[in-house]
Amino acid sequence: MAKKQQKTNVMRVLDAAKVRYNEYTFEGEYTNGVDIAAQLGQPVERVFKTLVTVGRSGKNYVFMVPAAEELDLKKAAKAVGEKSVAMIKAKELMPLTGYIHGGCSPIGMKKQFETVIHETAELYDTIFYSGGRVGFQVETAPADLFGLIPIKAADIIVSGEENV
Secondary structure, eight states: OOOOOOOOHHHHHHHHTTOOOEEEEOSSOOOOHHHHHHHHTOOGGGBEEEEEEEETTSOEEEEEEETTSOBOHHHHHHHHTOSOEEEOOHHHHHHHHSOOTTOOOSSSOSSOOEEEEEGGGGGSSOEEEEOSSTTEEEEEOHHHHHHHSSEEEEOOBOOGGGGO
């Protein structure tokens, strides 16, 4: 399973802020959050994926949702005060954030964007999210994340009734 590896930019930012965290790495290509949760031996509800969007205004936003859930674009737009938001294209991710698909973290982007995390994050003592590279995850307290970046919690996932 997980072993200690070299520091990522995310880990350096957490170290500089004196935020306690655990780091995990995996062998192979794990870009699916559900598979990552299984590798960690953790409930999928505690493993969050990081999604980058663009609003109608042209501003970018970051959303963090549990790995098995889907971002509700209407709820996401409402959470940031936009008329609409759309996912950015994969080819735009690296130039905008400095991260590639599967390794995008809400910490350490080229520019810090307004971030919204699904409200369930606050139910857990710790949550897991990308450590800034494919195969790297960090575990921190949600409160530490709230103290480190401009982030708020909201209901931003597709609910069961909307899938019917």
